[in-house]
Amino acid sequence: MTTHKELLDLAGIGVGPFNLSLAALLDSIPECHARFFDDKSRFSWHPGLMLPGARMQTSCLKDLVTPVSPTSPWSFMNFLVTQGRFYDFMSLESLVVSRQEFTSYLSWVADNLPSLAFNTPVREISFQKDRFLIRTDNKDFIANNICMGSGKKPYIPPCARTHLSNNCFHATSLNTRRPELAGKRVAVVGGGQTGAEVFMNSLHGLWGKPADIVWISRRPNYEPLDESPFTNQFFTPDYVDAFHGIEDERKAHITQRQKLASDGITPAYLSQMYEELYYQNYVEQGRLPDWQLAPDRELVQMEKNIGGYQLELTNKFQNTRENLTVDAIILCTGFEYCLPEYLEPLLPLIPGGESGQLPLDKDFRVQWDGPGDRKIFAVNAGLHSHGIAEPQLSLNAWRSAKIINNLFQEKHFDLGGKPRLMQWSSWNHISKDGKPRNAA
Template sequence: MSDCVYDIIGVGIGPFNLGLAALLKPVAEINALFLEQKPQFHWHPGLLMEGTTIQVPFLADLVTMADPSSRFSFLSYLQAQSRLYQFYFWEQFHIPRREYNHYCQWVAQQLPSCHFGQRVETISRQENSHCFEVQTRDMASGTISTYRCQNLVLGVGSVPRVPACLQDVLSENVFHSAEFLHRRDRTRQSKSITVIGSGQSAAEVFYQLLQEQETYGYRLEWHTRSQGFFPMEYSKLGLEHFSPDYIHYFHGLSLERRERVLSEQNLLYKGISFDTIADIYNLLYERSVADSSPNVRLLSSVEVKEVEIIDDIYRLEYRHLQQDRRFAHETDCIILATGYHHQIPSCLADIHSLIQWHQGRYVVNLDYRLELTQEIPNQIFVQNGELHTHGVGAPDLGLGAHRNSVIINTITGKTVYPVNSRNVFQQFGVAI
């Protein structure tokens, strides 16, 4: 065990903790270490399809919204890649998903604080030294290492959500959309493919399959329990909900009111882009020319209730939510674009009692600190695990730099990165 006590250890290196590492690089008084079990940075590798973009402008990179002059900005990356003029002529605000992933890899390679191939096994708190002890396992050699720190930042991300009735049939033929590119050959061998879900990932997977349908000859279906295949809210005033101002407003609501508000905001962050909907419709239209009929069915307001396997065919039992009718559908390949959820990492088991919980979820302060059950000099921060306390912007890349600014300012006790109090034109709530 090293004698070094880090100011911060970040658990997990996704875009948010990577952004924190980048913003900390010029902050000399903070000694930080970030740990990730993957061998290198890789952001949703199963969905890095050609033609797909991130759903926020390129300014939502790791650092720009906190420090536009940072050498880790996306524009700095383009300069390093000799691509500034190509980007300038391209005239697009939303960058390819594959390029965003490569940009993050470029940043990670320049940060000695980021250690990959290290799985955090346990975290405990040492009363005598007043610090956290983090034990890791090297994924290649199996070597166990122990590190100590004053503060933790949890950035473990989310895991694929699978409906309960389908969890027991996951296989090469039934998988989450997060695995789509890894299972592409399997889909091309199918006779019938069913995509379940209605968000951006579902639409992108469906469109990719639709483009190849005539080549491989499968039947293609797209089902969702949502009431339709609706676009994401992308008006300028709607986008203001992804701002520090809205975070302050939302965090001030009661727990019960937050739940109610979130349940009414799905299309702020769960819909489909207008461009993707147009691409799908345009292709379906072209395939219908000259009395043709695409071998496709889109069906909304349907919920899977049961699944049965008969001779390598999956028989899905559905209920139509509006008609309250049951019906069956058979397919030999199911792709679950059913979203993601946050799982409490197992490495927190030894400090579980130190953390304040409400209905199995973190209680998160406005500055992203977890509420603890004891008064201690150490702090635990969370990245993208605070949807229920901070609102729809929690998973949004555009707010990552803001959250990291708040975390850095809180730990240092001073304003390292200014945080503006007024960022939007509309007012959320009224003064009391």
Template sequence: MMNFTHYDDTIPLDLAGLGSGPFNLSLAALLESLPELQVRFFDKKPSFGWHPGLMLPGAHMQTSCLKDLVTAVQPTSRWSFLSFLVEKERFYSFLSTEKMVISRTEFVEYMSWVAENLESLQFGSEIREVSFEKDSFILHTENEKVKAHNLCLGTGKVPYVPDCARAMVGQHCFHASELMTRQPELRNRKVAIIGGGQTGAEVFLNCLREKWGKADQIQWISRRASFEPLDESPFTNEYFTPDYVSRFLSLPEEKKETIVQYQKLASDGITPAYLLEIYRELYDRTYLYQDQINWKLLPDRTLKAMSESSGGFYDLKLTNALSAEDEILSADIVILCTGFQNVLPPYLEPIQPRLNLDEYHRFKLSSSFAVDWEGPDNRRIYAVNAGLHSHGIAEPQLSLTAWRSATIINDLAQREIFSVNQPVSLIDW
């Protein structure tokens, strides 16, 4: 943890960041070039970490390494991925790999390097609650109270667990976000993997390769009609541009949900190369090695109910959309690759009555990611990774991280610090 000798605690912060995940880390990195602003980012973790339970062998990013924390708006920043490569003396070796999409391990190493060198980050400081008194927000930690004129909420999403599985969560039924920290014993067990996205694919292949012991059976279940690829074609990638976001923002609210749903595979499919790797693995095991692991691929199934049998098994009731019939399968271990969801952080409870939420209890966000709330116009609450419903499919992804941070900084400073008006798309939306 850095020393904060430069911080004057008698003066309210211009911006307090809650959480130091990738999105707020990007904001902190860009704000370093504005020393006239007093900023601090608080995180309860002892050091930087990004979903450590999902750091599976072979896991890769789904976006270019140039879509890092800063490059899109400040390519000369010392906090770019290229600067990281140079400082770590691996620039030329990296070029020889001829890759633009890097492993998740290397991207976390890059972000940790940034976090370790930014003085505005304060780890080991959990914000218990946020109140508003007179003209300032008051952040309450275990040991101090901090005043701030503006906030940026970046404490992230929480694992989503289907309703029918909540009562089962425990030692043998758990969310995939805990997988690498749990290191479960799967030897001679029947395993059910719920979820057909990238995480489900990574868990399935690692189970198949006996990462946690040789399972007796591996069942991969997905609601999708098949195990579907990420759509990363050039014109689909235009969804992940500032121009498209500006067009999306102007749409009627009732249209946005429909559009986000049909664009789902632009952000939530499985990397095509990874699908090919799985298929080749299954081919070799089936025709060449006669592998003894019993595996089942079960797409087009929706988990409807789950119960624990007297023998210690979990009974899963599935509905097969293709046959319109119900199916029952059993498992010793259930791994939920069911994604994450937004919830209002508990620390906002004191000011929650001031927040103007929509009918689904979500933030109403301005084009500059400011939350609609009952407070002074010159006091803002920004939120990152909370605007899928308002800003579109790119919002939860890393693709526009630097652009969003620059947009927030410009709004905070009330002047253009960074150029965010990128050239219009090749597509006339």
């Protein structure tokens, strides 16, 4: 007996902020039958890292919809109005909200969109006859198109991989794990925003008062996020389109040069930290546990013995080796993109896919050997192709709108093409259709 399977125009895998934006924009297109599957029981956004005082690194106007559809009911502004807090919010005079408030907004959207299915892990996607077959724990679906939005995985430095335990773990599970750090010698590894927040919250004794804390950063110093206006141009549609068009070999180098545009510590947070450490060091000694700041160090080896974890660090400033003994290690070492396991049956149809980097066109569409009217999209999977803005929320709505326009081959959202502030592409640049792109 064959069981009837629901046919979808689009199946989304994962409901993080990226696919949630796609779902929110698709809500205005009732003729599209879409479903988005997530393995969690309800919406949450990096709950393990929801630390006290955590703030967004992007404006709340760069929400799920506003940049491409400011009249959508799923905007952050409509959330404020619906919650009855618009006027009080305005008196904050800031567009940078706490991560907790932004999560409340995302959850409000997720709670109200009918196309989302939680508690539904996707196990496998294959192509059968002329459609995608999506196997979940609950039932199977067939879909004409799919969009993968299942996020990234915590990056664990190789030397720490065999040591993962209750005393050596990635920060992504911090809040849910609630570690016991009282009386311990703690190493916080990683010099980005998460490292800063974990260091300060450990210092404040959020998980018990440690004996001492060392904050290790591979970077030459504790470096600020570059939020200046011209740098912010890297997070515009124009820039990302131009970046996509340059030769692949040049892209990694450019992205590396721009690291602090997306991956530094918020300047306000740095100043606040510095002030607190200054007063603790010179005026209010003894209030906090002992601490040490150790920039320009790389964790290269670790071993566990009866005395604790023996860490070996490279001091890159002096080009020497250092040793350190600690009882607990919190890895604030970021995230990495890994091909999702459910994609395995499709991989032979994706040229170059086995390299771990999906070949993505301008519209976030994976190049594959299947029929052209059956499309695979991938979000948060294109740092190598679309550049620095890809893992960020800044262009979330624009990315979703591009996907929708491509999906329907229709201009559901007007994505401009109007002259912008900066000229990224060469005057003489010849586009793929052979026409000079910027000719007068």
